[in-house]
Amino acid sequence: MKLTLHIWRQKGSNAAGRMVQYEHTKVNPHMSFLEMLDVLNEDLTAKGEEPVAFDHDCREGICGSCGFMVNGIAHGPQPATTVCQLHMRHFKDDDVLYLEPWRAKAFPVVKDLVVDRSAFDRIITKGGYVSVSTGSAPDGNAIPVPKMNSDLAMDAAACIGCGACVAACPNAAAALFTGAKISHLGLLPQGQPERYQRALSMVAQVKQELFGSCTNIGECEAVCPKEIKLEVIARMNRDYLKASWTERGDAARAED
Amino acid sequence: MELKSRTPSGSIEKRWDQHRFDMKLVNPANKRKYNIIVVGSGLAGASASASMAELGYNVKCFCFQDSPRRAHSIAAQGGINAGKNYQNDGDSIYRLFYDTVKGGDFRARESNVYRLAQISVNIIDQCVAQGVPFAREYSGMLANRSFGGAQVSRTFYARGQTGQQLLLGAYQALLRQAATGKVKLFPRTEMLDLIVIDGKARGIVTRNLLTGKVESHLADAVVLGTGGYGNVFYLSTNAKGSNCTAIWRAYKRGAALANPCFTQIHPTCIPVSGEYQSKLTLMSESLRNDGRIWVPKKKGDTRRPDQIPEDERDYYLERKYPSFGNLVPRDVASRNAKQVCDEGRGVGEGGLGVYLDFADAIKRLGKHGIRERYSNLIEMYERITGENPYEVPMRIYPAIHYTMGGLWVDYNLMTTLPGLYTIGEANFSDHGANRLGASALMQGLADGYFILPYTIGDYLSSTKFEKAEASHAAVLDAEASVTKTTRRMLEIRGKRTVTSFHRELGKLLWDDCGMGRTAAGLQKALKRVPELREEFWQNVNVLGAGEELNQALENAGRVADFLEFGELMCLDALQRNESCGGHFREEFQTPDGEALRDDANYSYVAAWEYAGPGKQPVLNKEPLTFDYVHPAQRSYK
Numbered sequence: 001m002k003l004t005l006h007i008w009r010q011k012g013s014n015a016a017g018r019m020v021q022y023e024h025t026k027v028n029p030h031m032s033f034l035e036m037l038d039v040l041n042e043d044l045t046a047k048g049e050e051p052v053a054f055d056h057d058c059r060e061g062i063c064g065s066c067g068f069m070v071n072g073i074a075h076g077p078q079p080a081t082t083v084c085q086l087h088m089r090h091f092k093d094d095d096v097l098y099l100e101p102w103r104a105k106a107f108p109v110v111k112d113l114v115v116d117r118s119a120f121d122r123i124i125t126k127g128g129y130v131s132v133s134t135g136s137a138p139d140g141n142a143i144p145v146p147k148m149n150s151d152l153a154m155d156a157a158a159c160i161g162c163g164a165c166v167a168a169c170p171n172a173a174a175a176l177f178t179g180a181k182i183s184h185l186g187l188l189p190q191g192q193p194e195r196y197q198r199a200l201s202m203v204a205q206v207k208q209e210l211f212g213s214c215t216n217i218g219e220c221e222a223v224c225p226k227e228i229k230l231e232v233i234a235r236m237n238r239d240y241l242k243a244s245w246t247e248r249g250d251a252a253r254a255e256d
Numbered sequence: 257m258e259l260k261s262r263t264p265s266g267s268i269e270k271r272w273d274q275h276r277f278d279m280k281l282v283n284p285a286n287k288r289k290y291n292i293i294v295v296g297s298g299l300a301g302a303s304a305s306a307s308m309a310e311l312g313y314n315v316k317c318f319c320f321q322d323s324p325r326r327a328h329s330i331a332a333q334g335g336i337n338a339g340k341n342y343q344n345d346g347d348s349i350y351r352l353f354y355d356t357v358k359g360g361d362f363r364a365r366e367s368n369v370y371r372l373a374q375i376s377v378n379i380i381d382q383c384v385a386q387g388v389p390f391a392r393e394y395s396g397m398l399a400n401r402s403f404g405g406a407q408v409s410r411t412f413y414a415r416g417q418t419g420q421q422l423l424l425g426a427y428q429a430l431l432r433q434a435a436t437g438k439v440k441l442f443p444r445t446e447m448l449d450l451i452v453i454d455g456k457a458r459g460i461v462t463r464n465l466l467t468g469k470v471e472s473h474l475a476d477a478v479v480l481g482t483g484g485y486g487n488v489f490y491l492s493t494n495a496k497g498s499n500c501t502a503i504w505r506a507y508k509r510g511a512a513l514a515n516p517c518f519t520q521i522h523p524t525c526i527p528v529s530g531e532y533q534s535k536l537t538l539m540s541e542s543l544r545n546d547g548r549i550w551v552p553k554k555k556g557d558t559r560r561p562d563q564i565p566e567d568e569r570d571y572y573l574e575r576k577y578p579s580f581g582n583l584v585p586r587d588v589a590s591r592n593a594k595q596v597c598d599e600g601r602g603v604g605e606g607g608l609g610v611y612l613d614f615a616d617a618i619k620r621l622g623k624h625g626i627r628e629r630y631s632n633l634i635e636m637y638e639r640i641t642g643e644n645p646y647e648v649p650m651r652i653y654p655a656i657h658y659t660m661g662g663l664w665v666d667y668n669l670m671t672t673l674p675g676l677y678t679i680g681e682a683n684f685s686d687h688g689a690n691r692l693g694a695s696a697l698m699q700g701l702a703d704g705y706f707i708l709p710y711t712i713g714d715y716l717s718s719t720k721f722e723k724a725e726a727s728h729a730a731v732l733d734a735e736a737s738v739t740k741t742t743r744r745m746l747e748i749r750g751k752r753t754v755t756s757f758h759r760e761l762g763k764l765l766w767d768d769c770g771m772g773r774t775a776a777g778l779q780k781a782l783k784r785v786p787e788l789r790e791e792f793w794q795n796v797n798v799l800g801a802g803e804e805l806n807q808a809l810e811n812a813g814r815v816a817d818f819l820e821f822g823e824l825m826c827l828d829a830l831q832r833n834e835s836c837g838g839h840f841r842e843e844f845q846t847p848d849g850e851a852l853r854d855d856a857n858y859s860y861v862a863a864w865e866y867a868g869p870g871k872q873p874v875l876n877k878e879p880l881t882f883d884y885v886h887p888a889q890r891s892y893k
Contacts, residue, residue, distance in 0.1 A: 011804075012804060012805075028530055028532065029642075030529040030530060030641075030642070031530070031532055032534070032640075034534065035532045035533065035534050036532075038532065038534055038755070039532050042753050042755060042756075045753045045797055045799055045808065046753070046797075048799065049799075050799050050800050051799070051807070051808055053805055053807055055322060056496060057321060057326055057328070057495040057496055057497050058326075058328060058330065058331045058495040058496075059495070059496060059534065059535045059537075060331055060535075060537050060538075060636075061636075062330055062331050062417065062419075062420055063321075063326045063327075063328070063330050063331065063495060064325070064326060065321060065322065065326050078639075081639060085636075085639050085640070087639065087640065087642065089642050110466060110805055111804070111805045114805065116322070117322060117323065118322070118323065118443065120323065121323050121324070121325075121431065121441070121443075124427075124428060124431045125431045125432075125434050125435045126435065128428055128431065129386070129387075129428035129429060129431060129432045130385065130386050130387045130428075131432060132382075132385040132386055132429075133307075133310040134303075134306070134307040134310060134382060134429075134705045134706070134709070135378075135382075135706075136385075137378075137381040137382045137384065137385035137386075138381065138385065139381055140340070140380040140381045140383075140384040140390075140398055141342065141397050141398055143384075144395060144396025144397060145392055145396050146392075146396055147392045147393065147394050147396065150389050150390070150391070150392040150396075151389075153387075153389040154389040154414060154415060154421075157389050157414075157421060157424065158415075158417065158420075160420075161323065161325055184387065184389065185387050188387050188389065190384065190385055190386070190387045191387050
């Protein structure tokens with residue numbers, strides 16, 4: 001197979017970037033998308049050109065490292081599939097592909113297709129946990145959890161933090177990501193004591209990171225490789241709204 | 257070198273309790289005076305960092321990924337074992353201990369394994385309290401499933417993403433401590449050397465992967481939770497970034513490395529499809545519950561599987577192991593797949609694959625029944641291969657999956673270098689020569705949550721620390737050596753890419769130090785690896801600069817270490833003249849082709865000591881004794 005690739009090349013975070021065209025003639029339909037780029041990089045290196053930088057690690061769709069836009073779609077055309085699990089058999093000979101990094105103010109480009117997603121870590125730091133120290137846990141079966149809640153919590157917890165939701169959103173909102181964590185913990189009895197504080201402080205951090213606001217467009221759900229549902233945003237909004245009216249804790253005061 | 261295992265004596269049930277009582281404590285007010293470096297943010301590293309910060313220590317946690325949540329623990333699928341006996345099926349801490357020692361083919365320390373089994377129950381409690389969404393019954397109680405090597409249901413799971421959920425639990429605990437300031441995080445920062453002052457580990461040298469800045473970090477103790485070395489084989493189920501650099505540099509600074517030849521090969525992975533292949537993907541071994549494994553009886557049979565009549569198929573596992581059939585342990589299943597492929601009966605392009613066929617199970621349970629049990633795995637297979645397993649049999653082949661060897665540690669998880677601790681897959685401690693399924697997550701979390709936070713206090717409170725200065729000769733020397741190596745790699749500008757060297761090394765080790773090993777093959781590899789290493793340092797091509805994000809440069813450093821590590825692995829495999837667990841020396845097998853252990857001569861841990869560049873490393877032996885579980889030949893016929 002033969003492809004024409006237009007890839008965003010940017011030397012560093014402060015450098016100007018541009019699209020560069022590459023003719024790739026060694027594409028095999030059984031390759032993964034990243035293996036296709038590996039082969040391109042081997043050829044570039046042989047020619048003395050710097051290889052294209054892209055984040056990746058597990059290459060089985062679970063670590064959340066990889067991700068970039070393929071023809072304007074986060075992680076490319078296959079639904080529920082990270083770009084590392086996308087295979088070239090879904091493309092045709094002579095296809096023209098445009099590869100760009102995630103575009104969002106909160107995700108500055110580091111180099112080529114690599115962006116800085118540390119904003120996600122800072123959001124979790126603001127309450128995306130249950131404050132239980134090692135050693136103080138009761139027996140695992142001491143608190144029954146209704147199976148439905150446990151399953152819904154797992155649906156939300158499946159988020160891999162790749163950032164596709166932000167990249168796909170016209171507002172560059174982080175609502176699906178943040179809502180997923182607030183829903184995961186808020187659906188479980190273990191997450192109840194901090195449920196409303198958590199919603200307040202995590203949402204406050206989202207604003208600080210300059211993510212946009214959610215306007216219920218749904219592009220995030222459409223590209224999410226783990227099929228996180230929009231309902232997590234509804235859960236987040238409900239918890240946030242309720243907390244905004246009723247909470248008296250530190251986080252509520254911090255909002256003032 | 258003296259290997260002091262510090263294993264307590266007395267009745268095995270009481271050893272850990274007694275040991276905890278005997279250890280010295282650090283006064284709560286003094287804990288904040290100690291600084292601890294943790295390298296790695298997987299299950300072991302994240303849980304250790306969080307737990308030690310909760311106790312009051314100042315922790316710096318490093319990882320090479322862009323976030324601690326990306327560590328490769330996240331990819332574990334199956335589950336985590338615990339001797340809870342929630343199913344009332346006769347499980348107990350003792351039984352989990354027994355199964356693990358036996359599964360490890362009698363090459364692990366009994367005391368460590370017993371402690372692991374004891375702690376397993378606390379891990380589940382801790383994770384549930386953190387909000388890990390384990391699978392539940394309609395009653396709201398925790399669900400369990402069974403797994404290889406056990407006759408009870410003791411595996412806790414969160415769909416096929418148990419590793420992800422446990423890691424996120426530990427990651428969240430870690431970030432909670434980051435919020436308090438007790439943990440400082442250093443993502444995209446790679447450890448490239450260990451700083452040893454007056455015989456004690458006192459810090460690390462790192463390279464910031466974004467800016468290339470080489471820096472030193474000093475502390476009172478250093479903990480490595482940097483995972484396994486499976487990527488020495490190039491193709492493995494490990495993440496692309498997984499590497500042996502941290503443990504290798506520690507080895508070269510004086511920590512002994514134990515049992516490097518104990519590597520685990522997983523029988524059910526998706527076969528290699530071409531030269532460009534960058535990694536292998538595991539399919540959970542639970543598929544063997546319903547799939548039947550076969551190859552054609554005839555060599556070089558290229559007919560489509562549905563064109564091969566029943567009587568021309570060889571269901572070789574069912575034929576050779578009538579009582580366990582397709583459910584023999586990982587090592588046995590892997591070896592047999594290799595054997596039939598070596599005979600020329602493998603299937604698929606290149607002939608390195610065997611069929612895993614669901615046709616009979618579909619007849620029995622219907623497509624729906626299969627979908628219910630394995631839908632996520634079948635989708636994953638389809639995504640990667642483009643084939644539909646409901647129509648054509650899956651093709652599978654074994655792949656490197658886990659490494660039981662690692663830095664030697666005593667009962668306190670301290671290496672032979674005072675102040676240097678190693679946890680999780682990076683140490684050698686609990687799995688002997690073969691790890692059972694669902695035990696890796698258990699060990700990583702046991703080390704991080706419940707063992708290290710106690711044992712490190714004993715060292716800190718009983719050691720006198722001189723203030724470590726950034727201007728100390730050892731610090732400057734380590735920094736200079738890192739800078740020099742980095743510059744050297746960038747200056748070679750040879751003809752071959754880093755990956756081409758890595759691929760060649762991997763192929764060589766897979767052929768001669770993989771599933772089947774012989775003295776002749778190992779000697780060949782021991783000759784070839786140094787030649788390849790020599791060529792690497794003459795002819796590798798690393799473009800770009802050192803002062804920026806340079807992924808080829810990062811990779812070059814890791815491959816350079818693998819090129820040294822591979823040699824030690826072969827050396828270890830060559831000295832161990834027996835077959836046990838994942839180490840199969842073809843000269844040592846029973847008349848019917850099973851692993852033949854030699855307990856009289858090889859019931860020891862092989863701990864290798866670095867002797868300097870170009871010198872043969874020194875082999876130290878820690879004898880293993882078995883007071884409770886008596887070594888016996890494993891039989892699955």
